[in-house]
Amino acid sequence: MTITLRLAFLLVLVAGISLLIGDGFVGPANALIVTQIRLPRTLLAVLIGGSLGLAGAVLQGALRNPLADPGLLGITPAASLGAMIAFYWGLASRFAPALPLGGLVGAGIGLSCLLGIGGRQLSGPSLILAGVALSALSGALMALGLTLAPNPFALAEITFWLLGGLEDRALSHVALAAPPILLGVALLLRLGPGLDALTLGEDTAASLGQPPARTLRRAAIGCALAAGASAAVAGGIGFVGLVVPHLLRPWLGQRPSALLLPSLLTGAILLTAADMLVRVAPLVLPVSAAPPLGVLTALLGAPFLVRIARRMTA
Amino acid sequence: MTALDRFSLRLGGRPVLHEVSLRPEPGAMLALCGPNGAGKTSILRALAGLVPGAQVPEPRRVAYLAQNAQANWALTVEQIVTLGRIPHGDTASGPIDNALVRCGIEALRNARIDRISGGEARRAMLARVFATEPEMFLLDEPTADLDPAASHAILRLLRATAEAGAAVVVVLHAIELAAEYAHRVVLVDQGRIVADRSASGVLEEAAALFGMRAGSGPRLLPLP
Numbered sequence: 001m002t003i004t005l006r007l008a009f010l011l012v013l014v015a016g017i018s019l020l021i022g023d024g025f026v027g028p029a030n031a032l033i034v035t036q037i038r039l040p041r042t043l044l045a046v047l048i049g050g051s052l053g054l055a056g057a058v059l060q061g062a063l064r065n066p067l068a069d070p071g072l073l074g075i076t077p078a079a080s081l082g083a084m085i086a087f088y089w090g091l092a093s094r095f096a097p098a099l100p101l102g103g104l105v106g107a108g109i110g111l112s113c114l115l116g117i118g119g120r121q122l123s124g125p126s127l128i129l130a131g132v133a134l135s136a137l138s139g140a141l142m143a144l145g146l147t148l149a150p151n152p153f154a155l156a157e158i159t160f161w162l163l164g165g166l167e168d169r170a171l172s173h174v175a176l177a178a179p180p181i182l183l184g185v186a187l188l189l190r191l192g193p194g195l196d197a198l199t200l201g202e203d204t205a206a207s208l209g210q211p212p213a214r215t216l217r218r219a220a221i222g223c224a225l226a227a228g229a230s231a232a233v234a235g236g237i238g239f240v241g242l243v244v245p246h247l248l249r250p251w252l253g254q255r256p257s258a259l260l261l262p263s264l265l266t267g268a269i270l271l272t273a274a275d276m277l278v279r280v281a282p283l284v285l286p287v288s289a290a291p292p293l294g295v296l297t298a299l300l301g302a303p304f305l306v307r308i309a310r311r312m313t314a
Numbered sequence: 315m316t317a318l319d320r321f322s323l324r325l326g327g328r329p330v331l332h333e334v335s336l337r338p339e340p341g342a343m344l345a346l347c348g349p350n351g352a353g354k355t356s357i358l359r360a361l362a363g364l365v366p367g368a369q370v371p372e373p374r375r376v377a378y379l380a381q382n383a384q385a386n387w388a389l390t391v392e393q394i395v396t397l398g399r400i401p402h403g404d405t406a407s408g409p410i411d412n413a414l415v416r417c418g419i420e421a422l423r424n425a426r427i428d429r430i431s432g433g434e435a436r437r438a439m440l441a442r443v444f445a446t447e448p449e450m451f452l453l454d455e456p457t458a459d460l461d462p463a464a465s466h467a468i469l470r471l472l473r474a475t476a477e478a479g480a481a482v483v484v485v486l487h488a489i490e491l492a493a494e495y496a497h498r499v500v501l502v503d504q505g506r507i508v509a510d511r512s513a514s515g516v517l518e519e520a521a522a523l524f525g526m527r528a529g530s531g532p533r534l535l536p537l538p
Binding site for chain 1: 359364373376377385388389398401439
């Protein structure tokens with residue numbers, strides 16, 4: 001509990017600092033700038049980072065695979081595809097929330113496909129295979145969409161959106177993303193006993209009164225809500241879900257239920273901090289524009305993965 | 315209490331169990347013996363409600379130990395044993411401590427499961443079943459990975475548990491251990507129960523089933 005409390009304290013601290021940092025400008029600002037620009041950005045970083053961290057911890061536990069993360073289920077590409085379709089139909093230019101709404105619809109369709117392909121007796125391998133199939137299908141359709149882009153500006157804009165980021169998001173984005181994210185988070189946080197029981201295999205989990213198909217289905221639904229809504233407003237932000245549980249295991253041990261709340265808090269801290277880096281990057285680095293957040297998390301996440309891999313083989 | 319009544323099972327089109335009836339009684343230790351592929355594990359899984367068509371028992375009353383049960387994450391021994399409390403929704407220390415002591419692994423409480431021997435890990439898995447405090451124990455090869463002394467200790471413990479009022483069902487390969495410790499031995503062959511009797515006198519019958527004569531060790535060929 002002390003680690004959880006410390007992480008919560010750190011999150012409050014980081015979120016507070018985030019309100020003091022603007023695009024290429026550090027310090028307190030006009031109240032309007034804080035509430036309309038910095039606040040939505042900080043809230044989204046906390047919500048999205050938290051949901052990705054938690055979704056990663058749940059999926060690694062549910063699939064009993066240290067390489068699992070929300071991207072594995074194919075929900076993120078499905079949400080991106082939905083957003084892209086909304087963008088291409090010109091809906092996004094006439095009605096701003098159409099882009100994230102398209103993402104939410106895409107994530108919802110992706111989830112139904114996932115559960116449909118996985119079947120009634122959902123097992124770990126069947127869920128992974130369904131996720132890979134969904135990823136491949138969404139990826140192919142997205143590539144097709146990119147080649148059919150109506151004009152170069154649309155291509156540039158959608159590509160930039162796919163890289164993932166939190167700039168220029170408004171409180172309306174928070175209002176759109178928060179309900180599904182919070183619902184998904186509530187569902188995922190209750191999976192502790194089911195995930196712990198799965199530690200000893202699917203038969204033992206069933207004999208402990210935690211049917212594996214039920215745990216997997218709830219994990220998939222919760223991750224689709226949390227990670228799908230995240231992708232719908234922020235595009236593809238990778239590596240947070242994969243890396244966060246690995247960061248925590250040396251301190252907290254490997255029991256899946258013990259990692260849930262700390263992974264949520266750590267994901268929120270990391271993404272908020274990464275988004276602050278994005279904003280100050282033009283001040284300290286010789287770059288003309290801020291790097292996309294999704295690019296930064298991948299750049300920072302990859303070396304962590306290498307370290308984890310080396311520790312595993314040692 | 316869970317029981318099988320003329321239960322048949324086909325898996326992937328292949329008949330696995332054929333009209334098996336089995337009612338484990340409280341206060342008795344029942345051993346399921348038979349050659350490889352006879353259907354012993356399938357009978358145990360049917361009792362545990364883990365095969366299609368089987369009745370699912372109340373998890374607080376019936377605990378199941380799978381063959382080759384392994385932990386996917388490196389939990390500590392105490393965390394493994396605590397998993398046995400999931401059906402009760404608590405982490406009561408009384409049953410957990412008791413299970414650790416009875417299985418002789420209280421000294422390993424904080425050791426990681428991937429850093430102890432196979433036999434110690436097996437005892438941790440067994441302690442998880444004890445922590446549930448069930449009325450029926452369904453154990454698939456609980457003495458696999460154990461040295462002879464530890465095997466005898468565990469089987470003595472299981473017999474004592476049965477005599478204290480629980481129903482204990484074990485799948486055992488070692489027929490002589492079954493004859494020594496079980497109150498009742500059920501011989502299984504080709505998906506059928508071929509014999510079901512008290513342990514005394516079952517040895518010859520079992521030996522015939524395994525294709526050997528009781529008391530005859532492997533004959534040594536004379537060296538040239």
